[in-house]
Amino acid sequence: MNTAEICVAGLKPRAPKGIELLINTHHHGDHTGGNKAFRPVVKHIVCQEQCLVWHKKVSEQANNVADQAFADVTFGGSWSATFGDEKIWAHYFGPGHTSGDAVIFFERANIVHGGDLLFRRVHPRIDGPAGASAVNWIKVLDRVLKDHASADTMFVFGHGAENNVKGAKADVVFFRDYLTAAVDHVRKGRSAHQSKDEITKVASLKGFESVVAFTPRLSLEGALASIYDELSK
Numbered sequence: 001m002n003t004a005e006i007c008v009a010g011l012k013p014r015a016p017k018g019i020e021l022l023i024n025t026h027h028h029g030d031h032t033g034g035n036k037a038f039r040p041v042v043k044h045i046v047c048q049e050q051c052l053v054w055h056k057k058v059s060e061q062a063n064n065v066a067d068q069a070f071a072d073v074t075f076g077g078s079w080s081a082t083f084g085d086e087k088i089w090a091h092y093f094g095p096g097h098t099s100g101d102a103v104i105f106f107e108r109a110n111i112v113h114g115g116d117l118l119f120r121r122v123h124p125r126i127d128g129p130a131g132a133s134a135v136n137w138i139k140v141l142d143r144v145l146k147d148h149a150s151a152d153t154m155f156v157f158g159h160g161a162e163n164n165v166k167g168a169k170a171d172v173v174f175f176r177d178y179l180t181a182a183v184d185h186v187r188k189g190r191s192a193h194q195s196k197d198e199i200t201k202v203a204s205l206k207g208f209e210s211v212v213a214f215t216p217r218l219s220l221e222g223a224l225a226s227i228y229d230e231l232s233k
């Protein structure tokens with residue numbers, strides 16, 4: 001059994017009638033790889049329409065379509081459903097981590113699941129080939145903070161330092177400010193005619209020294225290189 005199959009086996013006694021929904025926040029394999037294991041017990045898999053396009057495309061490129069289960073419900077701008085006294089919203093606010101990220105709002109519980117639009121104290125992956133935009137990502141987070149965050153909102157992050165993916169509004173503000181500092185750093189370097197290496201090979205951003213790297217891809221250099229490419233277009 002893989003991890004997802006073990007999860008499904010554990011869920012069956014708690015959800016004998018099956019599970020209404022599985023929501024994919026975006027297409028990356030670490031967020032959709034369990035779809036196939038869940039497919040027999042979930043009624044619908046929901047995602048933003050571009051998420052499905054990317055999910056199919058990268059699976060075809062990786063020749064692993066047979067290992068996938070794709071969403072059967074998609075939306076463009078927003079989608080919602082009501083279960084008992086809970087209302088769930090999914091919104092698309094334009095490109096960020098990819099060009100198909102959904103933010104999920106649990107209205108009554110006051111929980112926001114940001115998928116990989118939220119990295120907690122970890123350098124983010126900015127998936128340029130999948131249409132990501134650090135510049136718009138800042139606007140997406142501004143909108144989430146302005147319209148969907150109160151003092152006691154709980155945020156679920158896609159990845160977090162020390163395996164902690166829960167956070168508060170202040171953690172989202174911190175990440176928004178980190179992205180803003182990263183974009184400013186690249187803009188300033190480009191204005192000063194620095195090379196890509198000079199701009200991206202820096203130890204840390206001032207004020208954000210505590211942010212950690214998970215892998216070479218989830219590193220400050222990786223993030224700055226993606227922003228450099230975005231601003232060079």
Ligand SMILES: [Zn+2]
Binds near residue numbers: 031
């Ligand atoms: Zn991702």
